[in-house]
Every structure is written in C-alpha cells, then in structure tokens.
Amino acid sequence: MSEAVIKEVSQSIDSLDLVKVRVGKNGAEDIKKVGADLAEEVKAELVQVIGRNCLLFK
Numbered sequence: 001m002s003e004a005v006i007k008e009v010s011q012s013i014d015s016l017d018l019v020k021v022r023v024g025k026n027g028a029e030d031i032k033k034v035g036a037d038l039a040e041e042v043k044a045e046l047v048q049v050i051g052r053n054c055l056l057f058k
Helices: 003-016 031-041
Strands: 018-022 045-050 053-057
Touching: 003 018, 003 031, 031 045, 031 053
Parallel strands: none
Antiparallel strands: 018 053, 045 053
C-alpha cells in the first residue's frame, strides 16, 4: 500500500465512518490481510471482506 492510498482512506473514514475499499486484480492475493493491515494503519476495524472488497468502520 502506498502512502497516498493510506492518506485517502484515512481522510474518507474520518468523514464517513464507513468505507468500502476495493483491492485491484493485480493486488495481493490475501485480501483479508490487506484489509487488516489497512484498517490498522487508519485506526479502523475491518468489518467484512467480500471478494476483493473490504469494508472498514471507524
């Protein structure tokens, strides 16, 4: 994950509380790990993973 992605998700979750993040096809294979890592970075909870989508809640 790049700093730009983390910054954008952090700003979105601060204003919206609930954010859906889609991991591209060329992204990592373990979507749950990516979602958990991103949630930790932005101080949120990983609520759900469906396919290549992660739902984060503050």
